[in-house]
Amino acid sequence: MAGIRLVRTLDAHLRTWRPYTIWYPGLVGLAGAVLAAEPHVNGRLFAAWFVPTAIWTAAHYLGDYLDRDLDAISKPQRPIPSGRMRPETALACGALLAAAACVAALVCNWRTILLLAVGISGSLAYNGLFKARGLWGNVVRGALTGAAFAFGTMMAVPFPPAELLPFVVVFWAHDAASNLVGTLRDVAGDREGGYATFAVRHGLRTARRTAAALYGLAVATAVIGVLAVPGDRAAYVLVVLLAAAVGCGAFRLVLGPEPTVTPRVALRAHEVLVAERLVLADALLVPRLGPAAALGILGPLLVLTIGVQRTMRSGHEFPREDRPQPAH
Numbered sequence: 001m002a003g004i005r006l007v008r009t010l011d012a013h014l015r016t017w018r019p020y021t022i023w024y025p026g027l028v029g030l031a032g033a034v035l036a037a038e039p040h041v042n043g044r045l046f047a048a049w050f051v052p053t054a055i056w057t058a059a060h061y062l063g064d065y066l067d068r069d070l071d072a073i074s075k076p077q078r079p080i081p082s083g084r085m086r087p088e089t090a091l092a093c094g095a096l097l098a099a100a101a102c103v104a105a106l107v108c109n110w111r112t113i114l115l116l117a118v119g120i121s122g123s124l125a126y127n128g129l130f131k132a133r134g135l136w137g138n139v140v141r142g143a144l145t146g147a148a149f150a151f152g153t154m155m156a157v158p159f160p161p162a163e164l165l166p167f168v169v170v171f172w173a174h175d176a177a178s179n180l181v182g183t184l185r186d187v188a189g190d191r192e193g194g195y196a197t198f199a200v201r202h203g204l205r206t207a208r209r210t211a212a213a214l215y216g217l218a219v220a221t222a223v224i225g226v227l228a229v230p231g232d233r234a235a236y237v238l239v240v241l242l243a244a245a246v247g248c249g250a251f252r253l254v255l256g257p258e259p260t261v262t263p264r265v266a267l268r269a270h271e272v273l274v275a276e277r278l279v280l281a282d283a284l285l286v287p288r289l290g291p292a293a294a295l296g297i298l299g300p301l302l303v304l305t306i307g308v309q310r311t312m313r314s315g316h317e318f319p320r321e322d323r324p325q326p327a328h
Contacts, residue, residue, distance in 0.1 A: 008084055009084070011084070013085070015079055015312065016079055016090065016093075017060060018060055019304070019312070020312065020313055021056070022057060023053075023278065023304065024145075024277055024278060024281065025053055026048075026050065026053035027278060027297075027301065028052060029048040029051065029052040029053075029149065029155070030049045032048060032148075032150065032151065032153040032154075032284075033155045034285055034288045034289060035164055035229065035230075035284055035288060036153035036154075036160070036161055036164065037156040040156075040288075041156075043108075044155045047104050048151070048156070050104055051101045051104050052152070054104075055097070055119050055120060055123065056148075058093075058095070058096075058098040058101065059094070061094030062123060062124060063126070063127040064080055064090050066127040068080045068087055070190075074186065074188070102120075109155060118144075119148070122147070126140050126141050126144070131195060134197065134201050135198045137179075138198060139172075141179040142171070142172040142174070142179065143172050143176075145174070146169065146171045146175070147168075149167055149168055149171050163228040164228055166221050166228065167221075169217070169218075169221045170222045171281075174218035174277060175277075177212070177273075178215075178274070180199070180210060181208070181211050181251075181269050181270050183197045184199055184204060184207060184208060184263075184269075186263070198210065204260050204261055208255055218280075219244045219247070222283070230287050231287035231288055231290075232290065235291045236283055236286045236287050239283035239286055239291075240280065240283045242279060243276050243277075243283060246276040249272060250269045251269065253265055253269040254266060267313070271313065274305060275302060275305050275306055278298060278301050279302075282295075282301075
């Protein structure tokens, strides 16, 4: 019995981490550190990866704690409403991870204290306040990933270089777009739970067009950003365009003539964007590290992300009776 309880506990924590998303914030932070300066110091590169990852994971714990009543309505299979994790456990794990991130960051650069405060308070405010306030929720959510890039640069230099600030816009706009696509599958549950998301307020058609516009801003800014990157600019642009081609495939799923989009289709589109954004972040590693090293980092992360999404994600997003069934 003890073994079964342990497995259930570990499974609950693993599902809370959302391991299909966990690689992205660290990769964004790492990209900031790699671009900001050379030579690269391994300890600082590790901090650039670890701190955004820890805060991202802490945000999942704290978000699930704050969303436990809403999840009890629309996603009762999740760890807290299903009883596999106590709310107090989620709160404690989130606080512990946030504290560890703060210690690691301040040891490397005390000037990051403002970004840490923005990241942690923004994560709490997203779930506790802005998620239910239309486009503000998506804007705040995107800003957290933009802050992760700025933080990464500060692991290499005292302050974010001005020429790299457009990449903050890239990750802000991309994550806002991705988050907005993610809300398309939750409209019914959000409406029932009283969450006035942008899709609930303005409808699916306006929401998906707004998401596409934000995604277009991200890609356009990334292409213009070639002027700020050192090294192999042609390879950088090629990887950005590859990411854009994959992203367009995601938006083709939700931008049809139909006035509505099913939760399952919205989930598939978001799954594509979750993989695509790794390619976009990895593009920023190309100028400094070269295509071979950047691909060596990207390959395993893509395999893990796609594999875990296929095996775990639908069970986390949909109650058992609503899960997509495999094709025969």
